[in-house]
Amino acid sequence: MDAINQDAPSSADLWDEFPVIANADDYIDSLKGRPMTIYCMGEKVEDVVGHPLIWPSINAMAETYRVASENPALATAQSSIAGKPINRFLHIAEGPQDLVGKQEMQRELGRRTGTCFQRCVGLDAINSLHSVTYDMDQKHKTDYHARFTAFLKQAQEHNVILGGAMTDPKGDRSKAPHEQKDADVFLHVTKRDDKGIYVSGAKMHQTGCINSHWIIFMPTMRMGEKDKDFSVVGAVPAHAEGMTYIYGRQSCDTRALDGGKIDAGNAEFSGQEATIIFDNVFVPYEHIFMDGEVEFAADLVERFTAYHRASYVCKTGLGDVLTGAAAAAADYNGVAKVSHIKDKLVEMTHLNETIYASSMASAHQATQLPSGVWQNDVMLANICKHNVTRFPYEIARLAQDIAGGLMVTMPSEKDLENEETGDLVRKFIQGREGVDPVDRMRILRLIENMTLGRNAVGYLTESMHGAGSPQAQRILIARLAEMEEKKARAKKLAGVEE
Ligand SMILES: Cc1cc2nc3c(=O)[nH]c(=O)nc-3n(C[C@H](O)[C@H](O)[C@H](O)COP(=O)(O)OP(=O)(O)OC[C@H]3O[C@@H](n4cnc5c(N)ncnc54)[C@H](O)[C@@H]3O)c2cc1C
Incomplete structure (x- = not known):
């Protein structure tokens, strides 16, 4: 001492x-x-x-x-x-x-x-x-x-x-x-x-x-x-x-x-x-x-991690924003009604809601511990986080697909303000009629921000590593998978006698 x-x-x-x-x-x-x-x-x-x-x-x-x-x-x-x-x-x-x-x-x-x-x-x-x-x-x-x-x-x-x-x-x-x-x-x-x-x-x-x-x-x-x-x-x-x-x-x-x-x-x-x-x-x-x-x-x-891996439901809120941004970008481009665009937005929504479903299921299936606190179902919380290590990357890929290359090649805001270049930027960034080209810039920059820029830290890499890298979830999933019980069930139905 x-x-x-x-x-x-x-x-x-x-x-x-x-x-x-x-x-x-x-x-x-x-x-x-x-x-x-x-x-x-x-x-x-x-x-x-x-x-x-x-x-x-x-x-x-x-x-x-x-x-x-x-x-x-x-x-x-x-x-x-x-x-x-x-x-x-x-x-x-x-x-x-x-x-x-x-x-x-x-x-x-x-x-x-x-x-x-x-x-x-x-x-x-x-x-x-x-x-x-x-x-x-x-x-x-x-x-x-x-x-x-x-x-x-x-x-x-x-x-x-x-x-x-x-x-x-x-x-x-x-x-x-x-x-x-x-x-x-x-x-x-x-x-x-x-x-x-x-x-x-x-x-x-x-x-x-x-x-x-x-x-x-x-x-x-x-x-x-x-x-x-x-x-x-x-x-x-x-x-x-x-x-x-x-x-x-x-x-x-x-x-x-x-x-x-x-x-x-x-x-x-x-x-x-x-x-x-x-x-x-x-x-x-x-x-x-x-x-x-x-x-x-x-x-x-x-x-x-049982709590924290379910907390990654927060990424579905970001997924809502990114899906909305992709839908707006498609609309500004004049392709909102095109079938593959609509299908990609459905895919983004499906992936996002799958994360949500696993997180919410883990909350509804919570159990009480001796101290009195309730804890998320461990398997489902790990499934949620494991989904999060993958699906936001696919959602981001689809958002970039819909956004088009301008998202990463666009002139800067300062070029927009410059007397010589401002009108040229507006003229060539225009999308469908009736859309302010500057709004198109804003939406594309948001997609860039969430998939490559500052908030990609939170949407992508944090989704990968926060609350543990993917392997940390796979260890828990393997431990809780009750594989012997599953084998026994299969053998029983198949008539295997041991
Ligand atoms: C944006 C962001 C926010 C975060 N916020 C917080 C926070 O608020 N609080 C907090 O405490 N932490 C936070 N973390 C840390 C996060 O929990 C860790 O990044 C995560 O646990 C992985 O650890 P690591 O980054 O050291 O990677 P590493 O442990 O170096 O892992 C890298 C790779 O090596 C593998 N690996 C590592 N060790 C072994 C081993 N012994 N055997 C086999 N494979 C191994 C991993 O599976 C992985 O594939 C955050 C991380 C990020 C990216």
């Missing part, structure tokens, strides 16, 4: 720093002036809200508050913990209807933003921690569940954003955490005192972390007996001392710096990923929800 740091803040000290957030404007204000170390494109960021490259991601996160104000039936829920309606992104599922409601909200937010609105990792983290902390207490006589629910109650009262940080850098993927040459490639405990623990390492690809108020860090995979220091879960303020953020580049992100509204494709909204580096970050005991219980790391990852 190390010497006690008398200045180490308690849970109450930390919560005192947070306002109670009523709406999107409060949320945006809450991000101003925080003492955070953030780098973006090699420069230190002093004002995140005013940063043109970062702002669209904040605006997307703010939409989670706007939808709660505008449509409380969709985006709020009655919480037994807070004893009042709260933002659905902070709610523990009290029945299958809560998971259904959550997923309807996620699709709607995908439709409203056309990008990753960044808030579901935290939601899925708290739901999985509800049961895992309970189960750890049953086995080890710890008090994690009470600590966790006390923390969550404060989060619900303050209506804050909880970011969920699971993915470690992982170094050599063939080695366990304790076998890595550099221990920092997995987040781990570096020292302890009477007030709490200190953690070092990093979490990568962290969606919306800079736009969050708290970061809940969790182990990223199954842990062994020698990985005790790496089997740690805790919550720290996003502005805690010792944390550094390095903003992730996104394809075509600097179009946000060009000015104008057309070339960005979706000038209002974007996702956000960053690397978080932890350098001896303090976590008070009240905010530690696992500390060395190695056998529960795999349970946590599996339960988290």
Whole structure:
């Protein structure tokens, strides 16, 4: 045990720093002036809200508050913990209807933003921690569940954003955490005192972390007996001392710096990923929800992914936008009534609704765990995410087919504004009569944005890797496939006697 740091803040000290957030404007204000170390494109960021490259991601996160104000039936829920309606992104599922409601909200937010609105990792983290902390207490006589629910109650009262940080850098993927040459490639405990623990390492690809108020860090995979220091879960303020953020580049992100509204494709909204580096970050005991219980790391990852893989229903909202954009592009081109175009739009819809069906089925088939929380059906959630690793790519391919090559060869917005070239651009970008050529440009840029540009990060690569690469789902699907039972059924009907 190390010497006690008398200045180490308690849970109450930390919560005192947070306002109670009523709406999107409060949320945006809450991000101003925080003492955070953030780098973006090699420069230190002093004002995140005013940063043109970062702002669209904040605006997307703010939409989670706007939808709660505008449509409380969709985006709020009655919480037994807070004893009042709260933002659905902070709610523990009290029945299958809560998971259904959550997923309807996620699709709607995908439709409203056309990008990753960044808030579901935290939601899925708290739901999985509800049961895992309970189960750890049953086995080890710890008090994690009470600590966790006390923390969550404060989060619900303050209506804050909880970011969920699971993915470690992982170094050599063939080695366990304790076998890595550099221990920092997995987040781990570096020292302890009477007030709490200190953690070092990093979490990568962290969606919306800079736009969050708290970061809940969790182990990223199954842990062994020698990985005790790496089997740690805790919550720290996003502005805690010792944390550094390095903003992730996104394809075509600097179009946000060009000015104008057309070339960005979706000038209002974007996702956000960053690397978080932890350098001896303090976590008070009240905010530690696992500390060395190695056998529960795999349970946590599996339960988290049961929620999170169904959360990828959000991509159906983006699919709605992209299908609509393709239909508009066809209309502007004068080919809306052509049979193969109509058929391609049907195919896009079929693929999109197949994702939706698997996600919603996993919510309706939810089961209750001993802590009381309800969890999505694991097989169907994995089927949903596996569909998501494929179908958006096919939907994107069909959208590009319908859009035509102009989507990637079109002159810029500045050429449109230029006295010499503006009329020429308008003249040759015209489609069918009655359509403003600039509207055609806008729709094509949106398709570019979602399939090649900034929001392709959220629509395509996040669909591939977020919540685990395709193989991670195939492992679960293989485990749950009950192949022996299926073989027995086939043999029985075929009259095979063994
Ligand atoms: C846009 C985006 C947003 C994300 N947001 C978050 C977030 O908010 N929070 C969070 O915690 N994480 C987030 N992630 C991380 C995501 O969960 C990981 O990308 C995913 O788990 C894959 O890990 P990786 O990227 O390190 O790939 P790798 O682990 O390097 O995988 C690459 C390939 O190698 C294979 N592979 C890796 N290890 C092994 C092995 N031991 N044996 C066999 N095959 C192996 C994989 O199956 C895959 O095919 C995000 C990712 C993206 C792309």
